[in-house]
Amino acid sequence: MTQTRTHNAASPVTRVLAQGLYETLAMLKNGEQLMVNLAFPIMGLLALNYTAFLDPWAERYGISRIDVAVPGVLALCVLSTAxxxxxxxxxxxxxxxxLRFISTTPLGKSGLILGKVCAVLTMLALQYFVIGALGQLLGWTATVPGVLLSLPTLLLGAACFTSLGLFIAGTVRAEATLAIVNMAWVLLAALGGILLPTDRYPAAIAPLVDALPSAALGNALRGDYIYQDFFLIPHLILLLSALVFSALCVRFFKWSA
Amino acid sequence: MTIPVLSHQNSARASAPGPALLINSLVKEFKPSKEFAAKNPHRLTEDGLHRAVDGVNLTINRGEVTVLLGANGAGKTTTLACAQGLLKPDGGSVELLGSSPWGASPELRSRVGIMLQDGGLPQHMRPVPLLRHIARMYAQPLDLDALVKRLGIDTFNGTTVRRLSGGQKQRVALAAAIIGQPELLFLDEPTAGLDPQSRSVVFDIISELRDAGVAIVLTTHLLDDAQRIADRVFMIKRGTVVLSGSMAEVLAAGGKNQQTLTFTGGTGLQLVDFLPQAQSDGLVLLEKAAGRYEISGDIKPHHLVALTNYWQKLGAIPTEFTLAPRTLEDIFLELSGNEIR
Known part of the structure; x- marks a missing residue:
């Protein structure tokens, strides 16, 4: 090399892709993450398909169990990964x-966040493929409009729950983060309108649950696949939540413990 | 076998003009803990804040190793965190390679290597894949294989960071800090917890980087190591610089004939007769451990005569008796006091 370089940073694209790959591999190599991101959703889909749990909804909508189950399980995937x-x-x-160390390398804070976004999207794509394929085997049919409609919904859901996850991780101790997100995962999956639609909840409670970002994601995905319709209200709830959680992150996230 | 870890491009970049780091009248205040406030009311500002850094001036030159000394809580880490852009100061200015360190661009960050006190390494990773990942952030990283071999990291690559010993983690953190060929390198306790062989390798690497024109800022409590490797010394006490200069200047401070006399033992050695004379001559006396004394300053033959006469009177003989040039540790203890914090 004859010319003197003024800096030694790799290009922004290289840095972000490297971080995205690193974070994706970290997720795939971590047993607990694999369990929450893949094993539990697969088990959930099988359970909902082979039990009569979803039958009341299936009868009400005039579709099969698996058609009710797949959108909910995809919403669960977003909750798991993000x-x-x-x-x-x-x-x-x-x-x-x-985080402190990474922020001193050329990757920096924005590169780290973009890397995490890449990893979440890669993981979601993998989950979509696995759950979609398993759903097909169990009798679910992916339609072109359904899949196309689901993409912006999944992106909004990922943005919303990633920023919520980062907000919790950046403000409380690591052990508390672990407890909070695991508890939230169980509660929201079961009662938060993710796997089960809220239309059989008591009339006083259903609108409250529907206002949660979890139910919004479940409802929006069910709208995309079952009705092949873009439900405006749940998408607005997701968008608003994503904006609020991102703002909270920017304001309160602490890079060192 | 020595494997060169530096490429020629580093020397070219490091020969740029001006100091690598310039800190002027730096001030950083913190809200004190209740415990600190209760114990140290005299150290609080009018607003009830603890001024951890109080007007620090530092100049770090290229091609030099500068050691930053100070007892725990003296303000070293806070000063460096401000210089690295990790903390925003309440006053003063910092020029890191000619630019502001806060909100530094990726380009600027690529020219600075930082080894943090806590390492900052992901626990689940094995060392080499981790270093390979960090190397991807740089356009021209060091040769990873050579670096890993040189630091002996290949001998424990099968282990995740979580299970490494303190010294092994130190070596990985050092590798992570230098892999991007920095012009300015911050090293926090790089030799702590290392076995003698690894320590020697780390010294060699630091020397090579210095010779290639890299500016190196070192913080350590291992004063023997500091004296061996550093060209320039800054000592911080309660947030201010109390001593600065080249290593030679600092060691010779207070006169050219500064020496330290260390002795151990003798029966009931209380130094009673010797004390007034020594103190009036400006010698500093410290009891470094029970029965182990250290006298430093401009030691003259008559001081030795007084001491040996005293021992003769007592019929005692010390088990250890050495006269040596004053060390950095002597100077550090004189300036920082003997109290433990």
């Missing part, structure tokens, strides 16, 4: 000073 996955990983990285 909220639990990134929340826990970021919480422990913060505790061990990794």
């Amino acid at each position: 909220l639990s996955g990134q929340g826990i990983a970021t919480g422990f990285d913060r505790r061990y000073g990794v």
Whole structure:
């Protein structure tokens, strides 16, 4: 090399893709993450398909169980990858000073966040493929409009729950993050309108649950696949939640524990 | 076998003009803990804040190793965190390679290597894949294989960071800090917890980087190591610089004939007769451990005569008796006091 370089940073695209690959591999190599991101959704889909749990809804909508189950399980995947996955990983990285160190390398804070976004999207794509394929085997049919409509919904859901996960990870201790996101995962999956539609909830409670971002994601995905319709209200709830959680992140996220 | 870890491009960049780091009248205040406020009311500002850094001036030159000394809580880490852009100061200015360190661009960050006190390494990773990942952030990283071999990291690559010993983590953190060929390198306790062989390798690497024109800022409590490797010394006490200069200047401070006399033992050695004379001559006396004394300053033959006469009177003989040039540790203890914090 004859010319003197003024800096030694790799290009922004290289840095972000490297971080995205790194975070994706970290998720795929972590047993607990694999369980929450893949094993539980697969088990959930099988359970909902082979039990009569969803029959009341299936009868009400005039469709089969698996058609009710697949959108809910995809919503669960978003919750797993974005909220639990990134929340826990970021919480422990913060505790061990990794975020502080990374922020001193050319990757920096924005590169780290973009890398995490890449990892979440890659993981979601993998989950979509696995759950979609398994759904097909169980009798679900992916339609072109359904799939196309689901993409913006999944992106909004990922944005919303990733920013919520990062907000929790960046403000409380790592152990507390672990407890909060795991508890949230269980409660929201079961009662938060993710797997089960809220239309059989008591009339006083259903609108409250519907206002949660979890139910919004479930309802929006069910709208995309079952009705092949873009439900405006749930999407607005997701958008608003994503904006609020991102603002909270920007304001309160602490890079070192 | 020595594997060169530096490429020629580093020397070219490091020969740029001006100091690598310039800190002027730096001030950083913190809200004190209740415990600190109760114990140290005299150290609080009018607003009830603890001024951890109080007007620090530092100049870090290229091609030099500068050691930053200070007892725990003296303000070293806070000063460096401000210089690295990790903390925003309440006053003063910092020029990091000629630019502001806060909100530094990726380009600027690529020219600075930082080894943090807590390492900052992801616990689940094995060392080499982790270093390979960090290397991807740089356009021209060091040769990873050579670096890993040189630091002996290949001998424990099968282990995740979580299970590494303190010294092994130190070596990985050092590798992570230098892999991007920095012009300015911050090293926090790089030799702590290392076995003698690894320590020697780390010293060699630091020397090579210095010779290639890299500016190196070192913080350590291992004063023997600091004296061996550093060209320039800054000592911080309660947030201010109390001593600065080249290593030679600092060691010679207070006169050219500064020496330290260390002795141990003798029966009931209380130094009673010797004390007034030594103190009036400006010698500093410290009891470094029970029965182990250290006298430093401009030691003259008559001081030795007084001491040996005293021992003769007592019929005692010390088990250890050495006269040596004053060390950095002597100077540090004189300036920082003997109290433990």
